[in-house]
Amino acid sequence: MLGNYxxxxxxxxxxxxxxxxxxxxxxxxxxxxxxxxxxxxVVIAYFVYYKAKNRKDLED
Known part of the structure; x- marks a missing residue:
C-alpha cells in the first residue's frame, strides 16, 4: 500500500x-x-542471505 504512494x-x-x-x-x-x-x-540481500545460511547455531 505504501509502495503505491x-x-x-x-x-x-x-x-x-x-x-x-x-x-x-x-x-x-x-x-x-x-x-x-x-x-x-542486491548486495544487502546477498549479505543477509549469506549470514543466515552460515549461522552456526542452526543444526540441519
Missing part, C-alpha cells in the same frame, strides 16, 4: 532526462543514480 511521487522518465542532458557527464550521473540503488539492495 511512493511510486506516484517517483514518476521518473529516464529516457527524457538523457535526451535533454546538457553533456555526457550528466548522462553518466543519471545512469549511476538509476542503477546504484538496485545494486546496493
Amino acid at each position: 511512493i511510486t506516484l511521487f517517483q514518476d521518473i522518465n529516464i529516457e527524457e532526462k538523457i535526451k535533454n542532458a546538457p553533456d555526457s557527464g550528466y548522462e553518466i550521473g543519471i545512469a549511476i543514480g538509476t542503477y546504484l540503488p538496485f545494486v546496493i539492495l
Whole structure:
C-alpha cells in the first residue's frame, strides 16, 4: 500500500532526462543514480542471505 504512494511521487522518465542532458557527464550521473540503488539492495540481500545460511547455531 505504501509502495503505491511512493511510486506516484517517483514518476521518473529516464529516457527524457538523457535526451535533454546538457553533456555526457550528466548522462553518466543519471545512469549511476538509476542503477546504484538496485545494486546496493542486491548486495544487502546477498549479505543477509549469506549470514543466515552460515549461522552456526542452526543444526540441519
